[in-house]
Amino acid sequence: MTPDFATARDVPFYAVIFTSKRTSQGADYTKMAEYMLVLARQQDGYLGIESARNEDGFGISVSYWTTLDAIAQWKKNAEHQIAQDYGKTNWYEHYEVKIARVEKTYGKL
């Protein structure tokens, strides 16, 4: 098993499914993405994250949380920090966020 996987077995828990298309601009993107991860790890209720991105810039990140409240706290924290530190940089052509309650998990372990 690889560290890419965010194995979290006790349902229910919550997932934030973030799909995005990167713009070609945005040199600070990696720094911002790492920073978001640091913030997530510090947040109560964080269970893990899984991320993949195609060469054309389309990517999916799914972060996992114990409660909706933990997600709301992280969002508030992250938005505040991004606004403060990175201004109006436009990293995404388009993005979508879906918040979901994970009800069942299985896999090849």
Add this chain to the structure above:
Amino acid sequence: MTPDFATARDVPFYAVIFTSKRTSQGADYTKMAEYMLVLARQQDGYLGIESARNEDGFGISVSYWTTLDAIAQWKKNAEHQIAQDYGKTNWYEHYEVKIARVEKTYGKL
């Protein structure tokens, strides 16, 4: 907006989050993956799919469905077809499946 996104706005709906690490073997993988997509599109309750894979072989696919029953039917159908057509080919080092109820969506539209 790009066709990579599976925009589905009326909550609740359901997501199958499939994370996987490809093996280096498996020449028929693309054929099988395309076939799974064809099967999904034919299935009642299918809303769309989003997929991304890193160069190292770690990938995430999230398919969206109207109901848990639609997911169960697709799974049954897909497993039967894969078993029949592709035998015991081992495409994945590891995979995990999470079934989740999407309760909220937002994005940059």
